[in-house]
Amino acid sequence: MSAAPKLADLAxxxxxxxxxxxxxxxxxxxxxxxxxxxxxxxxxxxxxVVKMLYRSWRLTKVLSLLPLTTAAIPTDELTGLLGExxxxxxxxxxxxxxxxxxxxxxxxxxxxERSARLVDLAAFExxxxxxxxxxxxxxxxxxxxxxxxxxxxxxxxTDAAETCEPADSPSTLRGSVDEQGTERWVVTxxxxxxLSLRVGRPAH
Amino acid sequence: MxxxxxxxxxxxxxxxxxxxxxxDYVELVxxxxxxxxxxEATDRYVDDRATVAFIEQVADAVPIVAHSIGLSIASAHRFxxxxxxxxxxxxxxxxxxWHSDHLGYNVVADPERPGAEFTVGVPLPLPLDDxxxxxxxxxxxxxxxxxxxxxxxxxxxxxxxxxxDRYRWAQFLNLLCARSGCGLLLDLHNLxxxxxxxxxxxxxxLAELDLDNVVEIHLAGGLTYGDHYLDAHSGGxxxxxxxxxxxxxxxxxxxxxxxxxxxxxxxxxxGEAALLDTIAGMRELVG
Numbered sequence: 001m002s003a004a005p006k007l008a009d010l011a012x013x014x015x016x017x018x019x020x021x022x023x024x025x026x027x028x029x030x031x032x033x034x035x036x037x038x039x040x041x042x043x044x045x046x047x048x049v050v051k052m053l054y055r056s057w058r059l060t061k062v063l064s065l066l067p068l069t070t071a072a073i074p075t076d077e078l079t080g081l082l083g084e085x086x087x088x089x090x091x092x093x094x095x096x097x098x099x100x101x102x103x104x105x106x107x108x109x110x111x112x113e114r115s116a117r118l119v120d121l122a123a124f125e126x127x128x129x130x131x132x133x134x135x136x137x138x139x140x141x142x143x144x145x146x147x148x149x150x151x152x153x154x155x156x157x158t159d160a161a162e163t164c165e166p167a168d169s170p171s172t173l174r175g176s177v178d179e180q181g182t183e184r185w186v187v188t189x190x191x192x193x194x195l196s197l198r199v200g201r202p203a204h
Numbered sequence: 205m206x207x208x209x210x211x212x213x214x215x216x217x218x219x220x221x222x223x224x225x226x227x228d229y230v231e232l233v234x235x236x237x238x239x240x241x242x243x244e245a246t247d248r249y250v251d252d253r254a255t256v257a258f259i260e261q262v263a264d265a266v267p268i269v270a271h272s273i274g275l276s277i278a279s280a281h282r283f284x285x286x287x288x289x290x291x292x293x294x295x296x297x298x299x300x301x302w303h304s305d306h307l308g309y310n311v312v313a314d315p316e317r318p319g320a321e322f323t324v325g326v327p328l329p330l331p332l333d334d335x336x337x338x339x340x341x342x343x344x345x346x347x348x349x350x351x352x353x354x355x356x357x358x359x360x361x362x363x364x365x366x367x368x369d370r371y372r373w374a375q376f377l378n379l380l381c382a383r384s385g386c387g388l389l390l391d392l393h394n395l396x397x398x399x400x401x402x403x404x405x406x407x408x409x410l411a412e413l414d415l416d417n418v419v420e421i422h423l424a425g426g427l428t429y430g431d432h433y434l435d436a437h438s439g440g441x442x443x444x445x446x447x448x449x450x451x452x453x454x455x456x457x458x459x460x461x462x463x464x465x466x467x468x469x470x471x472x473x474x475g476e477a478a479l480l481d482t483i484a485g486m487r488e489l490v491g
Contacts, residue, residue: 006335011280011313017328018312025316037366041329046363046401049432050326053363057325090314090322094273095239136239137250181254 009034017041021054024090058086061096062103065129068121068156068199069104084110097133101126116166120148120155124173124199131177143176145188152185153192156199167191206421206453206490207461208483209269213468217258219476224265226483229301231269231463232259234294240274249290263298269420269461270294270303271389277305277343277357278336281313281321285346292351302419302460304356304389307340307380327360332369332376337383344384354460356419358389361397361435362404373404374412387419387458392448393435393465397426400433410452418456423449423486424465437467439474441482446489453489462486 013034019025020042030038041047062082063070070078085106091099104126107114114122127144134142148155148171154164171190177183185197207228210220220230237255241248259268274287291303308327314320330336340357347355359377371379381388390413398404423446425439441449441464453459464482466474 007280007339010331010335010339012315013331014280014309014328015312015315018310018322018324019315021324021326021328022322024322029315033368037331037368040367041364044329044364046365046403046432049363049429049434050328052429053326053434054324091325092242092322093240094235094323094325097239136252136254138253179253 013038020047021050022086022090023051024087055086058082058091058099061099065096065100066103066122066125069107069118069125072115072118072121081107081110097129100129116149117155117164120150123148124155127175128183128199131175131183132181135177135179135181140179141176143174146173146175147171148173148190151191152187152197153195156197173197206456206459208486208490209461209463210479210483211271211463211465212259212262213466213471214255215468215471216466219471219479220262221258223480223483224262226480226487227266229267229269229461230259230262231271231465234270234272234291235274238290240290243286248286259298267301268298269463270298270300271358271463272303272305275305275347276309276311276323277307277347278309278330278340279311280309280335280339283343283346284311288347288350291347295351295353300353302354302356302387303351304358304420306360307357307377308360327362329362329364329366330360331366332371332373334370337371337376337379340380341384344380344386348385354387354419356387356389358391358422359394360391361394361401363401363432365403372409372412373398374409378412378414378417381414381417388413388417389420389422390415390418390452390456391422391424391435392445392452393422393424393426393441396442396445396448397433397435406448410448415452415456416458418452419458419460421449421453421456421459421462422465423462423482436470437465438470439466440478441485446485449489462490 012030016030016038085103089102104122107122123146127146131142131144149166150164151167152171152173169190171192172188173185174188175185187193187195209229209231210227212230212232237252238249275284308330310325310327311321311323314322377388395406399406423441424437425441426434426436427438
């Protein structure tokens with residue numbers, strides 16, 4: 001057999017192994033001895049370890065950069081959402097920000113009934129990711145406005161967060177990050193107008 | 205005498221800055237110091253400014269060694285030459301002492317979307333046969349022609365071995381180095397993991413491995429998961445790995461460096477004192 005068909009067989013096996021690990025549809029066009037190898041890989045008890053490492057790798061991305069959003073979703077529901085997200089969107093690289101922005105897009109478009117609080121927290125964390133991404137890429141300063149239905153003073157308060165209700169009028173929260181990565185969040189309209197906020201930032 | 209190095213992680217910045225005099229080099233996973241925005245992007249590889257600034261500062265004190273995760277050298281659907289080009293550009297910038305990647309693959313063709321690919325972020329089962337050997341040899345030669353520094357490939361842990369292999373693992377590594385001219389980054393913790401999980405006979409592996417090819421050694425710690433033991437970079441080097449290192453290091457005539465790998469998120473639990481002890485232990489080992 002020439003090199004090209006041999007490599008095509010090998011590429012098919014590799015795609016199938018990755019699909020098995022990520023529970024993606026497959027296995028694709030695997031045949032001959034490569035199919036036997038795939039069957040043996042599927043039956044290997046070590047495969048569960050590889051699957052666990054894969055899920056941990058993707059879970060870490062979302063939990064570490066979206067702590068407020070993910071904490072606002074009940075664990076069972078989050079598990080289901082992440083499983084559906086991973087099925088729909090395979091990982092395209094090792095990077096955290098693009099995966100988290102894609103997860104926020106998924107939350108927006110997935111048809112899941114989302115609480116007003118979750119919508120606000122997701123909008124805030126999206127803005128924060130975009131701000132730091134802009135700075136990391138070389139901007140001197142980055143700014144974003146986020147419109148929130150809740151009073152920011154309640155939304156980010158650990159005491160009131162679970163019970164806070166949308167306010168009568170929306171608030172605009174302006175975020176800025178300088179080239180040292182220092183964040184500033186100031187309410188520029190709404191009932192908390194003028195308030196400066198400190199919101200804990202995930203370590204990454 | 206071999207040098208002693210530590211891997212870079214964001215959480216280790218202060219430690220490295222404070223104790224750089226104890227290190228002979230710092231090993232950087234360059235892929236975490238840039239973002240690859242994909243083939244359609246105008247500026248495909250964008251620096252992470254804070255990481256690059258720190259590495260530039262460290263590079264004034266000690267050499268930088270690149271240990272990449274993005275080559276996926278055994279991916280059969282295509283060769284990631286754009287990654288090789290990016291390593292070459294960064295070598296011109298940081299003058300790496302040497303550079304390495306992993307012997308395996310995690311990027312594959314997406315069977316559902318022709319022309320697209322996806323990654324699973326973890327090394328996948330690798331058949332040890334002639335198709336893979338020929339593929340990796342050809343690519344390792346390409347890397348060495350493209351980047352003017354010693355190039356090493358690392359033995360990954362194998363949680364799953366593909367049955368029906370033509371070659372034993374050490375035999376495969378010997379052939380790879382002999383045919384391509386690349387060196388070996390012998391990760392002793394990965395080997396220990398394979399021994400613990402019964403996917404490799406450690407003594408037989410070391411008896412067969414041509415230690416003349418070993419240019420760098422990795423040490424690390426791990427943790428148990430059910431019936432398995434994982435290469436998690438989660439803490440101290442196990443005693444058995446220290447013993448392996450004590451046996452192997454004197455038998456590697458081309459050895460240039462011994463590196464301790466620690467995941468940044470475990471640094472708090474591991475502690476500064478333990479990290480200092482580990483570096484001192486490595487210094488003692490290399491003499």
